[in-house]
Amino acid sequence: MENKHDSCELSIVMPCLNEAETLATCIEKAQGYLDRSGVVGEVVIADNGSTDGSQEIARKLGARVVNVTAKGYGSALMGGIRAARGTYVIMGDADDSYDFANLDPFVAELRKGAELVMGNRFKGGIEPDAMPPLHKYLGNPVLSAVGKLFFKAPVGDFHCGLRGFRREAIMRIGLHTTGMEFASEVVVKSCMSGLRISEVPTTLKKDGRSRPPHLRSWRDGWRHLRFLLIYSPRWLFLYPGLAAFGLGLLASLALLIGPITVGSVGFDIGTMIYAAGFAILGYQAVLFSVMTKLFGAREGLLPMSQRYRHFVQRLTVERGLILGIVIFLAGVLVTVAQVIRWGGADFGAMDGGQTVRTAIPAVLGLVLGFQTIMFSMFTGVLGIPTAEQPKAEEPVRAKADELVK
Numbered sequence: 001m002e003n004k005h006d007s008c009e010l011s012i013v014m015p016c017l018n019e020a021e022t023l024a025t026c027i028e029k030a031q032g033y034l035d036r037s038g039v040v041g042e043v044v045i046a047d048n049g050s051t052d053g054s055q056e057i058a059r060k061l062g063a064r065v066v067n068v069t070a071k072g073y074g075s076a077l078m079g080g081i082r083a084a085r086g087t088y089v090i091m092g093d094a095d096d097s098y099d100f101a102n103l104d105p106f107v108a109e110l111r112k113g114a115e116l117v118m119g120n121r122f123k124g125g126i127e128p129d130a131m132p133p134l135h136k137y138l139g140n141p142v143l144s145a146v147g148k149l150f151f152k153a154p155v156g157d158f159h160c161g162l163r164g165f166r167r168e169a170i171m172r173i174g175l176h177t178t179g180m181e182f183a184s185e186v187v188v189k190s191c192m193s194g195l196r197i198s199e200v201p202t203t204l205k206k207d208g209r210s211r212p213p214h215l216r217s218w219r220d221g222w223r224h225l226r227f228l229l230i231y232s233p234r235w236l237f238l239y240p241g242l243a244a245f246g247l248g249l250l251a252s253l254a255l256l257i258g259p260i261t262v263g264s265v266g267f268d269i270g271t272m273i274y275a276a277g278f279a280i281l282g283y284q285a286v287l288f289s290v291m292t293k294l295f296g297a298r299e300g301l302l303p304m305s306q307r308y309r310h311f312v313q314r315l316t317v318e319r320g321l322i323l324g325i326v327i328f329l330a331g332v333l334v335t336v337a338q339v340i341r342w343g344g345a346d347f348g349a350m351d352g353g354q355t356v357r358t359a360i361p362a363v364l365g366l367v368l369g370f371q372t373i374m375f376s377m378f379t380g381v382l383g384i385p386t387a388e389q390p391k392a393e394e395p396v397r398a399k400a401d402e403l404v405k
Contacts, residue, residue, distance in 0.1 A: 010034070010041035010107065011086030011167070014094040015076035020052040022096035022208040027061045029100040039107060045094070046080030048072070074182030078175060081167065090164040095207035097130060098162040105200035106164035115169040115195040118155045118187070119162040124201030131204060139221050146225065147184070150232040151191040155199050159183050159224065162202050169195055174300055180220045181227040188231050192303045231302065233292040241285025248279030256361060269356050276364050283368055287375045290315075294382045317383070320376025324369050331365025338362065 012030045016023060027043050034041045043063040047055050048071060058065050068079030081089055088110045092098040098119075109117040126136065144158035161183065173189040175182065190197055229236045254260060255272040294312065296302030304312070338358050342350060 007040055008042055008085040009087050010039050010103075011044050011080075011084035011089045012041060012100065012103070013044045013046060013077065013080035013084055013089055013091045015046045015048060015073060015080065015091075016050055016054050016058070016094050017048045017076070018050045018052045018054060019094040019209070020050070020054050020057060021210060023054050023057050023094050024061060025096050025208065026092075026094045026098075026100055027058060027063050030103075031062070033101050033103050037104060037107070041086055042084075044080045044084055046076040046083075048076040070178060072178035072182075073180050074175070074185070075178040077182060078178075081170065084167055086167060088164060089167045089170070090162070092162040093207075095209050097204055097207040099203050099205075102202075103164070105202075106162075109198045109200060110164055110166065113196060114198040115166045116186070116190045116197045117164040118157065118197065118199045119160040119202030120155070120157040120199050121160050121202060121204040122157055123199075124203045127203070127205040130206045143184075143221070143224055143228070146228050147187060150228055150235050151188055153187055153191050154197055155187065157199075158187055160202065165190075176301065177227070179223065181223055184224050184227045185231075188228065192231075231296075233289040233296070233302075237285045237289035237292060241282045241287075241289060244282025245279050245286060246282070248275045248277070248282055251275035252279060252360060252364065256357060258357075269353055269360075272357065272360055276360050279364065280367055280371075283371060287371060291375070291378060291382070294379060298382055315379065317376050317380035320379065321373055324372030324374075324376055326369070327365055327372055328369025331362045331367075331369055334358065334362035334365060 012034075014023075014026060014030075019026075023045070027045070030043045033039075034043075043058075043061075045054070045058040045063050045065045046068050047058075047065055048068050055065050055067075064083070066080050066083040068076045070079070077091055080091070088107070090103055090106055092100060106117045106119070121131070122140075131140075140157065140159055144156060147153045147158040148155070163186070165186075170186065170190075173193045173195070175185055175189060177185045187197075251267075252272055252275045255267060255269070255275065259266060259268040261267070293302060293304065293308065297304040338355070
């Protein structure tokens, strides 16, 4: 089903790794959709090293086969997307669980200007035994909720494998993952890059394979959750850090005056020590959020909003050093004052409770000041201008065709 590059509207891309049992059915459904709808398109099989004859099945049916040597779900899909000739791409697994015969809602949304169109299996219908209960009632709802919370993703089925997009837009946002995290990365990067996203109902039926699926529930679920956390420094570091720092600092300051009793519960020096430690951990988390954001932006992994960019511009190394030195010196002054008081007692025994109560804010100032100084120097390292590293250009379609056998 070859088409001229400038006349191909839709590429239907399927990753493939030993899908001989179901591949023909999927290709025939996709080709049937193209014939019925009149959409000018192609079927692209991104083969990831099949050994069961999947490539020959695809070629006999007229599909284009792109051999992708780099292993992984994401690698296979990116290989197929790069080689695709269509203005739009619809991707879906080749296990006969997705309805390639009914892609009209996806194409309609793409033609209306959507840059990413997600399928929603919960709205379209999930046939019995098509999705394990663990995925249906825990995995997908939880990960989708996390994605909506972290990234304001306007989708209810974050990991539906049937999705369409404008090829140019997806190539532009810089996708890097090679494994199962690719499904999450497409949505996350699309949200962070401000792409226009819509959602359409789609159905899911039990796949037609006799072998177990490649997916491993707990391992791959954790990989997706880990990806969402790493790409959201605010939720991973900033918000928990601010809460811990604020609570710990307030508790430490309150107990600096003396013991506090709430009802029948008393809080004293022991609580103050733990509160100070909590404040230190929270402060570290806040600094980590800034460093992660800066590093991610520098490496092209995380986009930086205009507001955050303005904040970073004001966060100079010199200002950070001054702040850190001020905090550190405050701790030093408290320490010196305590030593002077000890000298006034001829360096003899002093009230242990009062000594510790004074030492805690001194140590807190020393630690937070030192952390701020080190953080400022590290951000200075991240901000050193470097010659831009040559980036791998998107393979031109002529070269992508060399992969097609």
